[in-house]
Amino acid sequence: xxxxxxxxxxxxxxxxxxxxxxxxxxxxxxxxxxxxxxxxxxxxxxxxxxxxxxxxxxxxxxxxxxxxxxxxxxxxxxxxxxxxxxxxxxxxxxxxxxxxxxxxxxxxxxxxxxxxxxxxxxxxxxxxxxx
Numbered sequence: 001x002x003x004x005x006x007x008x009x010x011x012x013x014x015x016x017x018x019x020x021x022x023x024x025x026x027x028x029x030x031x032x033x034x035x036x037x038x039x040x041x042x043x044x045x046x047x048x049x050x051x052x053x054x055x056x057x058x059x060x061x062x063x064x065x066x067x068x069x070x071x072x073x074x075x076x077x078x079x080x081x082x083x084x085x086x087x088x089x090x091x092x093x094x095x096x097x098x099x100x101x102x103x104x105x106x107x108x109x110x111x112x113x114x115x116x117x118x119x120x121x122x123x124x125x126x127x128x129x130x131x
Contacts, residue, residue: 050100
């Protein structure tokens with residue numbers, strides 16, 4: 001796959017940029033955020049960190065319901081779906097983080113979700129809820 005001239009949101013990203021997984025994570029979380037905003041969500045927090053359990057990538061709200069999203073991504077040429085990286089261990093940690101956050105903020109209605117992104121010439125986004 002040739003990604004030397006990939007433009008996302010008016011910025012040029014080179015193939016070297018995407019070889020660093022940290023960079024890939026940052027840009028895909030930004031893509032997920034813009035996707036959610038476009039679909040009527042309000043972004044409340046990004047990269048919410050709790051030392052013991054890790055991080056919630058995106059916390060959003062729509063129609064009085066809170067959403068807690070994990071974002072996973074792969075390059076387009078991968079034969080796998082990005083959701084393969086959403087392990088049972090990660091699910092358990094996310095559950096604990098969400099419970100902590102909802103208890104701390106007195107939140108009753110919430111949904112845990114996953115956003116997967118495949119990056120290449122086209123960006124393919126899928127949103128899963130209650131996973």
